[in-house]
Amino acid sequence: MVQARKRKHVREAALPIVDVARDRQRLAKLLPDIDPGDLDLILTSLARPFGSGRRFFLREIKPGVYVY
Amino acid sequence: MSIKKRTLGGSFTSPAIERYWAKPSSAHASSDEAFVLAVLDALRKVRLEAIVVGSVAGILQGSPVTTQDLDLLVRDTPTNRRKIQALGAALGGRPRAITELSSALRIDLPAATIDVLFDQLSGNLTFQALRARSLSVSLGGQTALVARLEDVIASKEAAGRPKDLAQLPTLRDTLRVKKTLGRT
Numbered sequence: 001m002v003q004a005r006k007r008k009h010v011r012e013a014a015l016p017i018v019d020v021a022r023d024r025q026r027l028a029k030l031l032p033d034i035d036p037g038d039l040d041l042i043l044t045s046l047a048r049p050f051g052s053g054r055r056f057f058l059r060e061i062k063p064g065v066y067v068y
Numbered sequence: 069m070s071i072k073k074r075t076l077g078g079s080f081t082s083p084a085i086e087r088y089w090a091k092p093s094s095a096h097a098s099s100d101e102a103f104v105l106a107v108l109d110a111l112r113k114v115r116l117e118a119i120v121v122g123s124v125a126g127i128l129q130g131s132p133v134t135t136q137d138l139d140l141l142v143r144d145t146p147t148n149r150r151k152i153q154a155l156g157a158a159l160g161g162r163p164r165a166i167t168e169l170s171s172a173l174r175i176d177l178p179a180a181t182i183d184v185l186f187d188q189l190s191g192n193l194t195f196q197a198l199r200a201r202s203l204s205v206s207l208g209g210q211t212a213l214v215a216r217l218e219d220v221i222a223s224k225e226a227a228g229r230p231k232d233l234a235q236l237p238t239l240r241d242t243l244r245v246k247k248t249l250g251r252t
Contacts, residue, residue: 023249030248034241042238042245046130050104050207051097056127056134057180068134 018047097208103179104128107138108210110158116151118142118213119198121189121223123235125215128205131242133235137174137181141215143195144171144186152184191226193219217243217252 020043027039034042048054058066097105104124111118120128122139142148156163156175163173163184175182188194203214215223221239224232246252 027245027248031241031244034244038238038241039245041132042130042242045132046242046245046249046251048130050128051101053096053098053101054127055098055100056124057100057103057138058134058136059180060136 016048016052018044020044020047099179101208103177104138104212105208105210106159107140107182108207108212110155111140112210113158114151114154116142116148116155118184119195119202119215120212121185121198121215121220122183123220126217126220126235126239126242128207128212128214129203129217129220129242130246131217131235131239133238137183139183139185141185141187141189141195141198155182155184189219189223189226190228191222193223193226217246 020040023043024036024039027034027043028036031039045054055068058068060066118140119125119142120138121141122137123131123133123135124138126133127135142152152163152173159175159177159182161175161177161182163175166172166174166183171186173184175184189198198215198219199213201216201219203216205212205214217239221236221243224236224239243252
């Protein structure tokens with residue numbers, strides 16, 4: 001139990017944090033037609049360097065069933 | 069629709085990708101990123117000049133989309149056809165025709181599928197034109213020739229399949245954000 005909690009802690013401590021608040025504030029005024037949720041998604045995606053653990057392939061293991 | 073967590077039988081990687089994943093420089097890489105690196109490494113080893121096109125080109129430029137395959141554009145020459153066979157062998161797969169109506173080849177691998185397209189993309193986007201505008205992107209010690217986001221968008225507009233049209237708003241918005249941030 002303690003070990004499981006410790007592992008969870010280590011995993012969470014290793015999670016990358018992306019702060020896009022400043023860019024979001026600026027861009028929301030310049031690009032008001034982009035949905036705020038989409039803008040956050042794009043900014044966080046742009047902020048993640050290649051090799052940081054991003055997943056983007058969907059594999060179809062049988063018709064209509066995917067794993068990512 | 070349901071999402072289940074379960075142990076999947078079989079592996080979604082291959083020895084070529086496992087080797088990449090094990091490298092210290094790829095310590096934080098996902099299996100998808102390791103797959104891209106393994107493909108770039110294999111391209112370099114077989115000396116096949118290929119442009120990363122399609123959704124993965126968009127992803128490598130920060131677009132938050134998902135895909136089912138890695139699309140590569142190459143020149144259709146006998147030498148390149150041989151190199152594509154070597155590419156498949158290096159990655160543990162065998163290139164096969166996708167359909168009788170198309171010259172494109174597909175390499176099915178446990179981690180993902182590679183589609184090799186020849187000479188041009190939808191929208192009369194030729195290899196030469198795409199190459200001239202492409203970005204040379206450094207990824208984990210490898211270099212990738214990547215089609216510009218503008219060309220990815222143009223090819224998807226021309227292809228017009230539902231899955232292409234569905235990604236277009238996100239790709240266009242990503243391009244607008246990048247331009248506004250001065251990152252193009």
